[in-house]
Amino acid sequence: MSNVLPMMPLSLFSLCAKEVVSNHSSSPLWLRWVPRELYGPLLEASFDGCRPLAVRKLVQKWPERLLRVGGCKKRGQRPPCRICVQALLLAFVRGLFDQRCALRVLDLCGLQGDEGQTVDSIGGWSLTIALCTMVVQALTRERKRVWALKRDKGVKRERGERKRVKEASGNKSDQREGSAGVLGEVDLMKGVRRRMETEKRRESSGMEGDGKESCVPLQVRADIFVNARSWKRVYVALSGAGPLELQCRYLRVEELSASSIGTLLDFLPHRGLLGVDVRFSNLGVAGLAQLLPRLAAFPDLSSLCLRYCNLDLRREQEEALRDLSQGLAQLRGLRRLSLEALHLPGQICVLLSSLSQPLEVLEVPCLSLSAADLSYLSCSPHASSLQQLDLSQNRFDADWLPSMRRLLSQASGSLRHLSLSGCGLSDDLLGSLLPSLDRCSSLRGLALAYNPLSTAGLVKAVRAAARVPSMRQLLYPNPLEDYQPGLPELPSSSQLLNWPLNESTDLTCSLLNKVLKDCGRSDIVLTCDLLNYDKDSVE
Structure with missing residues (x-):
């Protein structure tokens, strides 16, 4: 049977798998004859068809030590529904008391989005609570x-x-016997x-143990989402030494203090943590300086994101910046740094110059960047290594142009995605950058949302994007002609966001698609929907 499978069309094979798992009552019959290489496709069909009973049966009989659910998804593939994920977890935890189960490691990394991609799917917060509850139980x-x-x-x-x-x-007297x-x-x-x-x-010191009487140890790998309401439950799950071990690949925290985040880090294994994302936490410069040395204990850490963490150096002592610089210098494997809405004008040089290795991803939206910041970045060792650069919501003017051209020239061979949304780019400013964008031979995605461009300037941008062979996605702004009257001559991004549009936006989309067609490009996705724009979808 396995020799025939590669010859079978994928669509026909998927239909057959869905038909097999559709009848729950017949699973004991067909499961005993399923070869090990078919367990994966059948489990995928069970998720797609929302068949929790089939999921449970397949997981209980899983023939390998590792089961990976999540990670890279096919285009258009939906995440597993909540009830199927619950069935998966219940079936997996049964292996704690069953020596016959081969499955010992469940990898759920990348399974969930931030809040779940569909109504019935499980989000990152809910999955974390479910996993921690399972570990504690x-x-x-x-x-x-x-x-x-x-x-x-x-x-x-x-x-x-x-x-x-x-x-x-013996036979002693009743009195003696009684006494x-x-x-x-x-x-x-x-x-x-x-x-x-x-x-x-003896048991507490580990001197005595009986393998037949103890549980079979299991391990779950996942991305952990923690906020102030769920911190205690996650803490209990990570600090307890039980038969079910919870390991973390990406840690996302919200509304937590530096000490609470550090406490969680103390219970995580030093190997395996790839990224930390801290959001809406009032860290301050002192709190972040306290947190960074603890992150240095994780050699695999490659991503650090700080969003809305109140690092306003204009209100704090600037000598604390040296502590931040020294803390970042200890993160030897850092390749991605995201600093969003932290109000650090003129400080990019101090922070980035301390890094021992060039960055591949730099996201600095809403950072109040200055012309000096961009000038440093264009001449830094990071420029030639950048694959993703996000400069959104940093106001551009003519003084930025020389540095921006130099930066694009340095990054022309590596840059894959560039975001300039809400940067105040007029027709003239963007027109001055287009020749430099033409030379970015690896650029696949360009975001220009909420910039004050006219229809003519937008058409020039689309034609420039069409000249880049690697381009696959363009997030364009609604032209000024699409807005109702009353806008100032050069409106800000917030004004463009809140100002009402005319009903002629469909005409703009048709015009731009016609421009692409005239340029011989039908492989570029045009969109003006910032909320649903996904820069990773083109990778």
Whole structure:
């Protein structure tokens, strides 16, 4: 059968898999004959068809040690529904008490989005709560089982001692037998207590263990989402040494203090943590300076995102910036740095110059960048290594043009995505940058939303994008002609966001698609929808 599968069209194979898992009652019949290479396609079909009972059966019989659910998804593929994920977790945790189960590691990294991509899918917060609850329940159940075993052993020993004392008393007189029985019972209870205390000390020190009586250790790998409301539950799950271990690949926290974040980091394994994303947390410069040295303990850490964390150096002592610089210098593997809405004008040089390796991803939206910041960046070692650059919501003017041209020239061979949304680019400013954009041979995505461009300037931008062979996606702004009257000559991004549009936006879309067609490009996706724009979809 396995020799025929590669010859079968994928669509026909998917239809067959969906048909097989559609009948829950027949699963005991077909599951015993399924070869191991078909478990993956059948599980995928069970997720697509929302068949939780089939998911449970397949996971319980999973033939390999590792099961990976999540990660890279096919275009148009929906995430698993909530009930299927719950069935997956319940089936996996049954392996704690079943020596016959081959499955020992469940990898859920990348399974969820921020809040779930569909109504019935499970989001990052809900999945984290479910995983932590599962870990705590497994820990509680194991503790109860251990104490029950110890109680049963104590009862058996006590009965045995009583039996030996009774036999040793022989045929003595009733009085002597009674008095000896009383004394023997007292000595017996003291001996039992001493032995139980000794056994308890041995077990706590790891000197005694019975593999047949203990749970089979399992491991779950996932992206963990934590906020102030769920912090305690996550803390309990990470700090308990139970049979079910929770490992973290990406840690996202919101509304937590630096000390609370540091406490979570203390319980995470040093290997395997790839990224930390801190949002809406009032860290301050002092708090971040306290947190960065703890991140240095994770050698695999390659991504650090700080969003709305109140790092306003205009209100704090600027000498604290040296502490931040020294902390960033300890992150040897850092390749992505995102600093959003932190109000650090003129400080990019101090922060980025401390890094030991060039960055591949730099996101600095709403950072109040100055012309000096961009000048440093264009001459820094990072410029030639950047693959993604986000300068959104930093106001451009003519003084930025030389540095921006130099930056694009340095990054022309590596840059894959550039975001200039809300930068105040007029027709003249953008027209001055278009020749430099033409030379970015690897550019696949360009974001220009909420810039004050006319229809003529927008057409020039689309033609320039069409000249880049690697371009696949363009986020364009609505031209000024599409807005209702009353806008100033050069409106800000917030004005463009809130000003009402005319009903002629469809005409603009048709015009731009016609421009692309005239340029011989039908492989570029044009969109003006910033909320649904995904720069990673072109990768």
